[in-house]
Amino acid sequence: FKGVECMFPYLVPLDQLKAAKQRAGVQHILMNAIPGDWEGGDRGIAAIPGREREFKDGLQKSLQYAKALECKRIHVMAGLLPKAYTNANSQEQQQMWRDYSAVYVSNMQYAADLFYKASTKIQC
Numbered sequence: 303f304k305g306v307e308c309m310f311p312y313l314v315p316l317d318q319l320k321a322a323k324q325r326a327g328v329q330h331i332l333m334n335a336i337p338g339d340w341e342g343g344d345r346g347i348a349a350i351p352g353r354e355r356e357f358k359d360g361l362q363k364s365l366q367y368a369k370a371l372e373c374k375r376i377h378v379m380a381g382l383l384p385k386a387y388t389n390a391n392s393q394e395q396q397q398m399w400r401d402y403s404a405v406y407v408s409n410m411q412y413a414a415d416l417f418y419k420a421s422t423k424i425q426c
Contacts, residue, residue, distance in 0.1 A: 305331035312336060312363065316370050323371060330373040332425070335413075336360030337379050346379020348413070349406035357409050361416060368422055377425040378413055380406055 306328050311319055323330055338344030338356065347353045347360070364376055380402075387398055410424070417424050 303328070305329040307332040309334050310337070310340065311367055311371070316367060319367075320370055330371040332375045332377060333364070333368060333371070333373050335364040335376050335378045338381065344381060346381040348378050348409045349380040349402045351401050351405045354405060354409060358412060361413055365416065365420055365422065369420065374421070375423045375425055376417065378410070 306323075306326075308319075308330065311333055335346075335348075338347035338350070338353065338360075344350075347357050350357075361378075367373070368376055383398065383402065387395055390398065413424055
């Protein structure tokens with residue numbers, strides 16, 4: 303194979319990843335944006351209200367890795383609705399959905415602008 307995907311390269315120092323990629327002679331074709339606290343249950347934070355700054359900071363680091371690895375695609379994960387969503391009444395659920403959707407749209411607009419300038423594609 304000629305290309306690889308690495309879910310979360312951020313635990314490995316960038317210089318080690320670059321060296322391994324060069325030794326293997328492969329292209330890095332896809333990576334995920336930093337998902338928040340994966341071990342704590344996060345599955346992305348792009349739509350999570352109150353975590354916008356964390357998302358944007360993580361996106362900067364993701365882009366740094368993508369540039370260094372010459373990776374042109376980053377998968378941005380929205381995240382999960384809170385457990386409270388399932389116990390909420392329909393009006394509360396609708397409000398949560400609106401809140402999460404507004405944060406997601408705003409964060410994806412930020413990501414689109416950032417990635418456009420870097421010639422990197424977003425995958426959602």
